[in-house]
Amino acid sequence: MASESPACNICESIISQTIQTDDRKEIQIARHTVNEHFDRLQRELLKELQIIENDKRKEISKILAPVERKEKEIDGLQISLAIIKQHASDLQTFLVSKQIEHELIDTDNLIQSIQNNSELSGVIVSLQTIGMMKSLGNISRFGQTSQSDMSLVRQKIKQAQAKVAVVTKGSLDHQHGTIKTEEGL
Incomplete structure (x- = not known):
């Protein structure tokens, strides 16, 4: 009984290989689960970012619409002023220039009110991952191995x-x- 039989060695080898295969499968499953979790988090963050970007674009468009209207009105008045200068009297030119001045004052007031309401304040969208990355760096293992x-x-x-x-x-x-x-x- 001092020497082991070949059948015993084969059984031990099979048992050892089966244990190693099962352990490797468990590690792969755990890794796959972690990857799926991070993929889901990434999709959610990108979705949130897209929603925020869309909302801010809409807000900016609402703010810019009246400014763009004023810009077109002023451009039209400048064209009218140039035509009047060529064909009308000084009085008519003076009246159109005063109208342009009032439009410029209105536009300036509009821009000031937008600035005062912080509607044009800088929008910064950022993701803070430093703490999360440090936490992940502190993970030294996600399972335990034991020697049979x-x-x-x-x-x-x-x-x-x-x-x-x-x-x-x-x-x-x-x-x-x-x-x-x-x-x-």
Whole structure:
């Protein structure tokens, strides 16, 4: 019984390979789960970012619409002023220039009110990942490995082989004795 049988070595090898394969599969499953979680977080963050960007674009468009209208009105008045200068009297030119001045004052007031209401304040959208990355850096493992006690398994296999050998040996002796007895009769 001092040397191990080849069958015992094969069993141990198969058990060891099965354990390693199962462990590797578990690690792959855990990695896949972590990746899926981060993919979902990424999709959610990108969706939130898109919503914020769309909202800010709408706000900016609402703010710019009256300013653009005023700009077109002033451009039209400047064209009118240029035409009037060529074909009208000084009085008419003066009146149109005063009208342009009032439009400029109105436009300036509009821009001042927008600035005072902080509607044109800078919009900064940022993602703070520093803390999260530090937390991830602190993770040293996401599971535990433990070494199985193969000597215990070997010992049990040897015990089982010894019992089988004893039972087999005893059975043969018993059969042999029975045969002798029958011959003697």
